[in-house]
Amino acid sequence: xxxxxxxxxxxxxxxxxxxxxxxxxxxxxxxxxxxxxxxxxxxxxxxxxxxxxxxxxxxxxxxxxxxxxxxxxxxxxxxxxxxxxxxxxxxxxxxxxxxxxxxxxxxxxxxxxxxxxxxxxxxxxxxxxxxxxxxxxxxxxxxxxxxxxxxxxxxxxxxxxxxxxxxxxxxxxxxxxxxxxxxxxxxxxxxxxxxxxxxxxxxxxxxxxxxxxxxxxxxxxxxxxxxxxxxxxxxxxxxxxxxxxxxxxxxxxxxxxxxxxxxxxxxxxxxxxxxxxxxxxxxxxxxxxxxxxxxxxxxxxxxxxxxxxxxxxxxx
Amino acid sequence: xxxxxxxxxxxxxxxxxxxxxxxxxxxxxxxxxxxxxxxxxxxxxxxxxxxxxxxxxxxxxxxxxxxxxxxxxxxxxxxxxxxxxxxxxxxxxxxxxxxxxxxxxxxxxxxxxxxxxxxxxxxxxxxxxxxxxxxxxxxxxxxxxxxxxxxxxxxxxxxxxxxxxxxxxxxxxxxxxxxxxxxxxxxxxxxxxxxxxxxxxxxxxxxxxxxxxxxxxxxxxxxxxxxxxxxxxxxxxxxxxxxxxxxxxxxxxxxxxxxxxxxxxxxxxxxxxxxxxxxxxxxxxxxxxxxxxxxxxxxxxxxxxxxxxxxxxxxxxxxxxxxxxxxxxxxxxxxxxxxxxxxxxxxxxxxxxxxxxxxxxxxxxxxxxxxxxxxxxxxxxxxxxxxxxxxxxxxxxxxxxxxxxxxxxxxxxxxxxxxxxxxxxxxxxxxxxxxxxxxxxxxxxxxxxxxxxxxxxxxxxxxxxxxxxxxxxxxxxxxxxxxxxxxxxxxxxxxxxxxxxxxxxxxxxxxxxxxxxxxxxxxx
Numbered sequence: 001x002x003x004x005x006x007x008x009x010x011x012x013x014x015x016x017x018x019x020x021x022x023x024x025x026x027x028x029x030x031x032x033x034x035x036x037x038x039x040x041x042x043x044x045x046x047x048x049x050x051x052x053x054x055x056x057x058x059x060x061x062x063x064x065x066x067x068x069x070x071x072x073x074x075x076x077x078x079x080x081x082x083x084x085x086x087x088x089x090x091x092x093x094x095x096x097x098x099x100x101x102x103x104x105x106x107x108x109x110x111x112x113x114x115x116x117x118x119x120x121x122x123x124x125x126x127x128x129x130x131x132x133x134x135x136x137x138x139x140x141x142x143x144x145x146x147x148x149x150x151x152x153x154x155x156x157x158x159x160x161x162x163x164x165x166x167x168x169x170x171x172x173x174x175x176x177x178x179x180x181x182x183x184x185x186x187x188x189x190x191x192x193x194x195x196x197x198x199x200x201x202x203x204x205x206x207x208x209x210x211x212x213x214x215x216x217x218x219x220x221x222x223x224x225x226x227x228x229x230x231x232x233x234x235x236x237x238x239x240x241x242x243x244x245x246x247x248x249x250x251x252x253x254x255x256x257x258x259x260x261x262x263x264x265x266x267x268x269x270x271x272x273x274x275x276x277x278x279x280x281x282x283x284x285x286x287x288x289x290x291x292x293x294x295x296x297x298x299x300x301x302x303x304x305x306x307x308x309x310x311x312x313x314x315x316x
Numbered sequence: 317x318x319x320x321x322x323x324x325x326x327x328x329x330x331x332x333x334x335x336x337x338x339x340x341x342x343x344x345x346x347x348x349x350x351x352x353x354x355x356x357x358x359x360x361x362x363x364x365x366x367x368x369x370x371x372x373x374x375x376x377x378x379x380x381x382x383x384x385x386x387x388x389x390x391x392x393x394x395x396x397x398x399x400x401x402x403x404x405x406x407x408x409x410x411x412x413x414x415x416x417x418x419x420x421x422x423x424x425x426x427x428x429x430x431x432x433x434x435x436x437x438x439x440x441x442x443x444x445x446x447x448x449x450x451x452x453x454x455x456x457x458x459x460x461x462x463x464x465x466x467x468x469x470x471x472x473x474x475x476x477x478x479x480x481x482x483x484x485x486x487x488x489x490x491x492x493x494x495x496x497x498x499x500x501x502x503x504x505x506x507x508x509x510x511x512x513x514x515x516x517x518x519x520x521x522x523x524x525x526x527x528x529x530x531x532x533x534x535x536x537x538x539x540x541x542x543x544x545x546x547x548x549x550x551x552x553x554x555x556x557x558x559x560x561x562x563x564x565x566x567x568x569x570x571x572x573x574x575x576x577x578x579x580x581x582x583x584x585x586x587x588x589x590x591x592x593x594x595x596x597x598x599x600x601x602x603x604x605x606x607x608x609x610x611x612x613x614x615x616x617x618x619x620x621x622x623x624x625x626x627x628x629x630x631x632x633x634x635x636x637x638x639x640x641x642x643x644x645x646x647x648x649x650x651x652x653x654x655x656x657x658x659x660x661x662x663x664x665x666x667x668x669x670x671x672x673x674x675x676x677x678x679x680x681x682x683x684x685x686x687x688x689x690x691x692x693x694x695x696x697x698x699x700x701x702x703x704x705x706x707x708x709x710x711x712x713x714x715x716x717x718x719x720x721x722x723x724x725x726x727x728x729x730x731x732x733x734x735x736x737x738x739x740x741x742x743x744x745x746x747x748x749x750x751x752x753x754x755x756x757x758x759x760x761x762x763x764x765x766x767x768x769x770x771x772x773x774x775x776x777x778x779x780x781x782x783x784x785x786x787x788x789x790x791x792x793x794x795x796x797x798x799x800x801x802x803x804x805x806x807x808x809x810x811x812x813x814x815x816x817x818x819x820x821x822x823x824x825x826x827x828x829x830x831x832x833x834x835x836x837x838x839x840x
Contacts, residue, residue: 033712040457041715042374044496048730048743051750052460060456099522158556170557171548173523257550262522266549273682275712 013292020288021078021281025071028272028280035275036063039088042274061087074281083285084278088271093282096267101286103173104263107186107255108248110179112241114187115194120230120237122191123198127206128225138195145192150251154185154258171260182259186251190244197240201233208232235302242298249287366541368819368836371548371557371566376525383454384500385508387516387525390829391545394434394527395498395510398425398444398477399489401735405591405643405826406783407490411439411499411511412477420484427475433501434515434530441471446502462491486781490736495829513538513834523547538834539821555814558583564819564838567828569812571629571685577814584817587631587810588824592731593640594632594686596677596693596804597744597751598724601761604670605724610702611801612654613664614725617696619656624807627688631812635805637794638744642808642826643737644783647791651798651805661700675704678723680714686727689806693725719754721763729809733827738778741790745797746774764802 036057040049049057058064062073077084083093126138161167161181168181205211206229214224253265264283271279376388389395400410412425431439451458452466459465459482468480481488501509507516513535514527524546529538546563548554554566555573559582569577569585577583598614599605620634633641641648655661677694679686687708694704704725709717718726728751730740743749745765752762765771770793777789797803811828821835 031713032716033710033714034716035712036457037715038712043455044461044494044733048739048750049457050461050739050743051753053457054460054750056457056460057455155552155556158553163556163560170560170562171550171553258553260548260550260553273711 009296013296016292017285017288021075021285022071024284025074025277025281026067028275028277029067029070031275033275034058035087035277036061038274039276042088070277074278078281078285083282086271086276086279088274088276088279093278096279097264097282097286100263100267103261104249104252104256104265106179107182107252107261107263108245110183111186111190111248111251112244114183115190115244116241118187118191119194120198123195124202124225124230126195126199127202128221130203135199138199142192142195145188145195148189150185150189150254151258153188154181154255157181157185158258171258173261178259178261182255182261185258186248186255189251190247193244193247194237194240198233198237201236202229205229205233238298238301242294245291245294249290366539366838367544368540368542368565368833368838369544369546369563370833371546371554371563373549373551373554373568375522375547375549376545377519377521377523377547383450384498384510385516386519386521387508388545389495389498391831392525392527393512393514393833394508394516395495395500396512397493397495397497397499398427399493399735401490401493401825401827401830403825405732405735405737407493407735410493411444415489417486418478421481423479423481423488424472425477425479425489427477428534429475430534431511432532432534433511434509435501436532437501439499439511440474441477442474443502444477444499445469445471447499448497450500451496458496462497463488484779486779487736487738490734490738492734493736494734514543517542536834540833540836543833543836558814558816561816564836565813565815565822567811567813567831569814571631571812574629574631574812574814580817582817584815586813586815586822586824588813588826588828589633589640589642590731590809590811590826590828591640591642591737592729592809593635593638594689594727594729594806594809595635595638596806597718597726597728597764598802598804599721599726599763600766600800600802601755601763602721602724604668604673605675607668607670608800609664609668610670613661613668613670613700614697614702615654615798615801615804616657616661616664617700617702618654618693618804618806619696620806623689623692627692628685628807631810632807633810635807637798637805638803639737639740639790639794640731640808643732643740645737645777645787645790647787647794648808650791651794656696658696658700665701670702672703675702675724676722677704677706678714678718678726679706679708680711680727681708682711682714683727683729690727693804719751719763721755721761725804726763727806731809733829738786738790741793742774742778745793745802746771749774764797766796766800766802770796 034054036054037049040053040057062070074084081094085092086096122138122141126135129135158170158181162170168177172178211224211229214228249265252263253269255261256263256265264286267279268283271283370391372391376391377386384395387394396411398410398412400408402408409428411428411431413428415423415425418424427439427441427444433439448469449466463481463483463485464479465482470478472478479488498510513530513533515530516525517528518526524544527543528541548557548563548566551568551570555569555577557563558566574585578585598611604610624630624632624634636648636651636653637646639646675697677690679690687706690706694706697704707723717723718728730744732740744751746752747756747762747765747767749765752765756762756765773789773793777786777793780786780789798805813822813824813828813831815822818839819836820839821837823832823835825831
């Protein structure tokens with residue numbers, strides 16, 4: 001990695017984030033729906049607000065200004081670290097994000113751990129004995145995991161693990177016991193995808209000459225699989241784990257609602273439905289940053305796993 | 317060797333870091349004050365016979381209730397308005413014992429004596445003025461709602477408050493019976509201070525509010541020693557929480573789950589007719605629904621009883637008109653009924669100018685019942701030879717799409733959260749009402765406003781001083797819109813609240829947000 005490449009990469013990240021903010025603001029602006037009426041209706045407990053009230057709300061929030069003016073105002077504040085205030089609650093968007101981010105991070109990390117803990121052993125076992133009962137069972141499990149909607153699995157886990165077995169609370173946010181079912185719900189879908197990829201990558205690597213060489217040297221199969229094969233199979237797996245971040249954020253929307261976890265997913269969806277522009281912009285920008293940084297981290301990991309790969313993911 | 321030990325250290329460090337991260341993140345919740353978890357799990361609370369928990373569909377702390385000390389004025393009965401809303405949706409004294417219109421735009425309210433805030437201070441006219449000032453300051457749009465400018469509330473003496481409305485507004489006392497106008501102490505500290513039977517014990521931001529009885533309350537004492545309102549957004553999770561016993565009461569239960577909860581041994585439901593009516597707003601100003609014959613045909617095709625029984629699972633009441641029968645000036649019993657008679661409907665379609673166009677039925681994607689209602693209607697319309705297609709839009713787009721006149725038929729439901737329901741008929745059927753104003757200003761039309769004659773009736777009703785007068789004028793409006801097919805009445809809404817079978821004493825209210833919890837008790 002050199003300084004020039006790093007600077008170029010950072011510049012690209014800023015351009016991407018600018019594009020994300022313009023697109024998000026523009027798209028939500030042209031989408032039908034008046035934030036004033038939507039928010040007032042919700043605040044008044046479902047009662048229809050009067051036209052006068054709507055007009056006064058619009059004026060107070062600057063919603064009558066044209067798009068460029070509103071966007072420029074938002075960007076001007078954002079570069080100073082001020083993401084504005086929610087139209088809905090008047091809370092600072094940064095504070096709202098800060099409150100919910102830990103929950104989403106906890107959910108994301110825990111579900112990723114669940115996914116990797118299930119997927120890697122399952123994928124390896126499946127690849128080591130292709131066509132065996134273990135392989136079929138793992139593939140069937142992966143198919144079920146991919147096919148099962150998050151919300152459905154969430155309710156199923158609540159019914160079985162909470163109502164019937166009384167092992168975990170139904171919902172809420174608190175200690176680790178509140179994290180188990182959401183993490184299982186979100187992690188199982190990712191596990192299915194990762195397991196299939198681990199299997200494919202391992203099958204490719206296990207056919208390589210260096211594995212035959214290792215076996216012919218008399219190395220124990222465990223050493224061959226875990227030391228020589230797995231490491232080489234990990235490059236595409238790391239890629240998919242990075243890409244699964246989008247799955248975490250998408251899945252978090254559903255899982256956070258089902259398990260009543262206050263997080264970024266529910267914050268974003270509520271803001272979109274309420275046309276709460278500052279919150280939508282703030283959360284989207286954060287998600288953009290997370291994506292860009294994660295991709296950057298994945299690229300760095302490539303070169304760590306396989307020194308032949310240059311920084312930026314390009315083979316030397 | 318060096319690399320291996322380095323990797324182990326790296327893995328150990330990573331493992332410790334991840335564990336720490338999760339612990340840190342989950343711990344951040346603990347630091348907010350939750351030592352036993354929050355959200356829907358309150359087993360420890362439910363174990364006490366005098367502590368109760370209620371699962372709400374909306375966050376009781378989120379919606380910028382800063383002026384109320386951070387808690388919702390709905391449900392909690394921490395704050396009381398000057399005027400009460402009775403079970404008959406009429407006004408009644410609460411913090412004010414009486415009020416009178418001094419002239420067309422001036423109201424004077426006499427405060428109840430002996431009322432104290434939760435901190436022991438007495439209720440005064442200055443405190444009422446201060447409370448309204450804070451609402452005006454917080455929400456710039458409130459003057460447009462209640463017809464009072466920010467400087468229009470003054471203290472006449474210690475026990476009399478004067479309100480100056482911007483125009484003649486006989487429904488003003490009912491308007492301020494809304495929970496928004498609960499009176500709060502002029503100098504609130506960190507916790508909300510009102511005059512109601514419950515006072516705030518603890519607020520868990522974005523999660524829950526815990527209340528305890530206000531011992532010096534002037535009225536009857538309340539039975540629960542502790543009452544917690546928890547936010548459980550997902551309706552299915554609310555039901556599951558109730559079934560597990562994590563909460564004692566769950567509001568806004570999906571109608572599809574009501575029967576199962578009623579039949580189960582350990583749960584029960586409570587229903588209450590609300591001031592909300594579900595109906596189809598028919599676009600009078602676009603072809604082919606501008607043809608009265610076709611509109612009547614559509615009405616003859618609809619079976620309100622089947623909608624209530626099959627689609628709404630028996631909750632609700634078949635409607636004859638656009639205004640819920642709970643509202644005092646509704647004329648449900650005097651309205652004509654159409655049928656159903658699909659043979660007659662087919663004849664009317666034949667006689668109309670309808671020539672096979674597909675009618676758009678607009679629905680709000682947030683309302684799951686609406687989709688089933690729309691599908692049922694579409695089937696009936698198909699049966700009488702009228703094609704239709706359902707257009708589902710997200711909640712924020714729905715109202716704009718509706719008022720832009722983009723649909724022939726729109727499924728809407730309107731109700732009131734206060735004793736002032738006049739705005740309903742005005743919003744729906746007056747040409748300058750919020751539903752029609754957009755199109756009326758553009759091209760002189762509207763959506764389902766029949767025209768100047770109905771506008772005049774609404775204006776007379778709006779100025780009427782008595783329920784009888786309102787009933788006369790608004791009743792004529794209801795008859796007119798039903799007779800001309802400007803609406804297809806569907807149902808009067810019933811709210812569904814589920815409880816543990818051992819819990820009793822819920823005193824329901826047409827405005828579910830005013831349900832009284834003070835008599836809650838639990839049997840063994």
